[in-house]
Amino acid sequence: MKAVVYTKYGPPEVLHLKEVDKPIPKDNEILVKIVATAVNAADWRLRKADPAAVKLFFGLTRPKKSILGGVLAGIVESVGSEVMRFKAGDQVFGSTGMSLGAYAEYICLSEKGIIALKPQNLSYVEAATVPFGGHTAMHFLRKANIQNRQKILIYGASGAVGTAAIQLAKLYGAEVTGVCSTANIEMVKSLGADKVIDYTKEEIDGENYDVIFDTVGKIPYEAVKKTLKKKGTWILGAAGVTQMVQGYWSGMTRGYKIFSGLALEKEDDIKFLKDLIEKGKYKAVIDKCYPMEQLSVAHSYVEKGHKKGNVGVVIDEALETIYN
């Protein structure tokens, strides 16, 4: 089968197309023919080992797993003898977790993985882009115990996590203010934000927010101190060292509740997202879409940090219905 592999950490050009063995499912696994995947922030971070701590978990001198890709949508081609949840022909979508491996024509996944039947009203590419932002936003909004009528500021509202967080926070009944640049204002509004702040032109105002969700790790500390209410919640979705220090210091000195760390994915959450999508309550937001052969180009684009929502990758063009 074809796969896009990398054997050393580095720039997008380390990714290259290669013929590799097609995997064979174990008794408890399903073999999925991948139709689409996506390039997320995690992918370029793993590719170039940024932060360097990536190497502690994914290989000190070179990557232990040569095929990246954490999300997918596709068709179950065959199942192991013990598999109960899926059958050949099922259309599925989900995450591969730490195993990665979705930049390929086929993958074997445990039937107990973060996989569900694909929403009927999404193309494969659209479905593949849902889990990354959706799981991350859901994880942190639940940690923050977001409540009806609470005021939340979503900083970085136009990325994969931000676009998911707007939609989910609105479903929890929150009053949402999204922060983005001029080009993304209409999109952020269309996803349900009650108010939008253009970070290129305006200061973040003093709304007395219950929750600040910084999805990109760039909110100025002064803005948090000015606008987050006493004992409010600050979600550090993508914090660097400085922000972590500020976060935990303000937790001690100002009583903020601080949430950071890795977002955990749960099987129930992928089903929850599927249900929301099928009821028309949650949208996949796609910026661009690339063929498998241009995965390194997709990485260059995503690494710039200015995509709108998500970037999809088509692995099997003939099976993907929406391709642009």
Ligand SMILES: NC(=O)c1ccc[n+]([C@@H]2O[C@H](COP(=O)([O-])OP(=O)(O)OC[C@H]3O[C@@H](n4cnc5c(N)ncnc54)[C@H](OP(=O)(O)O)[C@@H]3O)[C@@H](O)[C@H]2O)c1
């Ligand atoms: N904790 C976890 O488990 C976890 C899970 C997933 C992701 N993450 C991390 O979360 C971060 C965000 O992920 P993502 O996939 O949402 O990223 P993304 O899609 O690449 O984010 C791109 C968006 O960020 C916006 N942005 C860039 N600089 C900004 C700024 N200074 N102020 C406001 N918005 C800005 C861009 O808007 P403009 O073009 O308008 O600037 C763009 O729409 C990544 O660093 C990722 O590694 C963490």
